[in-house]
Amino acid sequence: MxxxxxxxxxxxxxxxxxxxxxxxxxxxxxxxxxxxxxxxxxxxxxxxxxxxxxxxxxxxxxxxxxxxxxxxxxxxxxxxxxxxxxxxxxxxxxxxxxxxxxxxxxxxxxxxxxxxxxxVTDRFGGLPLLAPMSEVAGKLAPQVGAWTLQKANGGRGVLLGGVPGVGPAKVVVIGGGVVGTHAARVAAGMGAEVTVLDRSLPRLRYLDDVFGREFRTRYASAGNNAEMVAEADMVIGAVLVPGAAAPKLVTREQLKTMKPGAAIVDVAIDQGGCFETSRATTHEKPIYEVDGIMHYCVANMPGAVxxxxxxxxxxxxxxxxxxxxxxxxxxxxxxxxxxxxxxxxxxxxxxxxxxxxxxxxxxxxxxxxxxx
Missing domain, CATH: 3.40.50.720 (NAD(P)-binding Rossmann-like Domain)
Incomplete structure (x- = not known):
């Protein structure tokens, strides 16, 4: 051939x-x-x-x-x-x-x-050809989110890990799959206070068992989502429905509850994004602002590495x-x-x-x- x-x-x-x-x-x-x-x-x-x-x-x-x-x-x-x-x-x-x-x-x-x-699937129910790029995008998400949070880029001017006497940034990861797990690990490794939201109790138990106190987990109900998004300095969207459009989990109304200059990183943008205000961007112009919230929605994040x-x-x-x-x-x-x-x-x-x-x-x- x-x-x-x-x-x-x-x-x-x-x-x-x-x-x-x-x-x-x-x-x-x-x-x-x-x-x-x-x-x-x-x-x-x-x-x-x-x-x-x-x-x-x-x-x-x-x-x-x-x-x-x-x-x-x-x-x-x-x-x-x-x-x-x-x-x-x-x-x-x-x-x-x-x-x-x-x-x-x-x-x-x-x-x-x-x-x-x-x-493409595997015998474990995974997506083996998506997983490598999900791993890369998950590890990149806190990195690009930390950059988006810098004041020169329109962000809150918050350092992810804080310093002695100043608390760390609060990072919320929506979705506990491949992307979310890698994002949470890297964000926690950078010193942030991290919470992962997911609707699967078995997945939440797995994350708790494997990662212990490295980051926290909460059930992704509408009420918990709204509460955590309002408190966050950074929200990482890591939700995937294989082959389908990503569900919209954060509405524009909820942006009004967020801290001015907070950062959103939508890793699901290839599938339409999981924030109502998401639209695809490029590495050349990666971020934009809606209602005072900075959005990073690059559709080919792994292309940066x-x-x-x-x-x-x-x-x-x-x-x-x-x-x-x-x-x-x-x-x-x-x-x-x-x-x-x-x-x-x-x-x-x-x-x-x-x-x-x-x-x-x-x-x-x-x-x-x-x-x-």
């Missing part, structure tokens, strides 16, 4: 969909790898690394899309990229379709088979990519229900129910998709 990796063109996105090690693995399995020139430079991988791995460097993205049978990326295809997709081609990348009707429409019209990293993120993502996606290339997408998905869970679009049909519900579109089952 011809596997193509174009350079990412989303603003301030420095990751790359294919590492040289992944390219070498694909070549060793008998596949041809096409990489757009300079695609890996932002992650510290020059073209020579890919050439040594056996890949072919091609001059333009148009060449990659025109020749490749499978496109491997990081971020969802941008409008100009979607025009290059064609019927019968496989697209393997993050999609986040639920809050993105335009992308969904274009993918359906293209006839492409689109498999989304964020909905591109090398770490690219290697972590490549480690996770490589086995699935090789399976798709070795067997073809239909056989690979038929033999692996967890990979099948990643199928979102095929031959003009939507195949992921949560996306259909979010966008009001009809869906077909993945079993039906295999027959098309």
């Amino acid at each position: 011809k596997i193509g990796c174009p350079k990412e063109i989303k603003p301030q996105e420095f990751r790359v969909g294919l590492t040289p090690h992944a390219a070498a693995e694909a070549v060793a399995n008998g596949h041809e790898v096409l990489v757009e020139t300079n695609a890996g430079v932002g992650s510290g991988f020059p073209d020579d690394d890919y050439i040594k791995a056996g890949a072919k460097i091609v001059p333009t993205a148009e060449d990659v899309f025109a020749e490749a049978e499978m496109i491997v990326k990081v971020k969802e295809p941008q409008a100009v990229e979607r025009k290059r997709l064609r019927e019968g081609q496989v697209l393997f990348t993050y999609l986040h379709l639920a809050p993105d009707p335009e992308q969904t429409k274009d993918l359906l019209e293209s006839g492409v088979t689109a498999i989304a990293y964020e909905t 591109a090398r770490t993120s690219t290697i972590a993502l490549g480690n996770a996606t490589m086995p699935f990519m090789i399976a798709l290339a070795n067997k073809g997408w239909k056989k690979a998905c038929a033999e692996d229900a967890h990979l099948m869970a990643g199928l979102n679009v095929h031959a003009g049909k939507l195949t992921y129910e949560a996306v259909g519900v979010a966008l009001g579109l009809p869906t077909i089952s993945t079993d039906e998709a295999l027959k098309i």
Whole structure:
């Protein structure tokens, strides 16, 4: 199979969909790898690394899309990229379709088979291709939140860990999954007073058992949420409903109860965000203010640490990519229900129910998709 990796063109996105090690693995399995020139430079991988791995460097993205049978990326295809997709081609990348009707429409019209990293599952009920970036984003969230809190950026001017005689910042993390756990650990490590809110009692028990007094936990009822948000210097949104739009857990009315200059970090922004006032931003202009509250809503947070993120993502996606290339997408998905869970679009049909519900579109089952 011809596997193509174009350079990412989303603003301030420095990751790359294919590492040289992944390219070498694909070549060793008998596949041809096409990489757009300079695609890996932002992650510290020059073209020579890919050439040594056996890949072919091609001059333009148009060449990659025109020749490749499978496109491997990081971020969802941008409008100009979607025009290059064609019927019968496989697209393997993050999609986040639920809050993105335009992308969904274009993918359906293209006839492409689109498999989304964020909905591939594992036997433990986890999301193995989302987890590495969730870990990165979770660890970054307190770091960027601390920067947002600085007075020069419009924040309260509060130091996360405080100093002797001055108390630490209060950080509230909504969601105790992968993102929330890593965010809480880092914020606590920076000296903040941290509380994690979650609706799963088993998860709260797990966090208490594993992390003890490192941070506190509370049940995420509407009343607790409102109380904790009002007291917080920083609120980190870390709620995920796989493949679906993120629930809005903090309303604009609740912003009025928050301390002036408090910071919101919405890690769920890829799925539409879990704050009513959230809108996607970029690393170039990451923060904005609403009602005196500073919002950090960068939609590709892990892109800020591109090398770490690219290697972590490549480690996770490589086995699935090789399976798709070795067997073809239909056989690979038929033999692996967890990979099948990643199928979102095929031959003009939507195949992921949560996306259909979010966008009001009809869906077909993945079993039906295999027959098309």
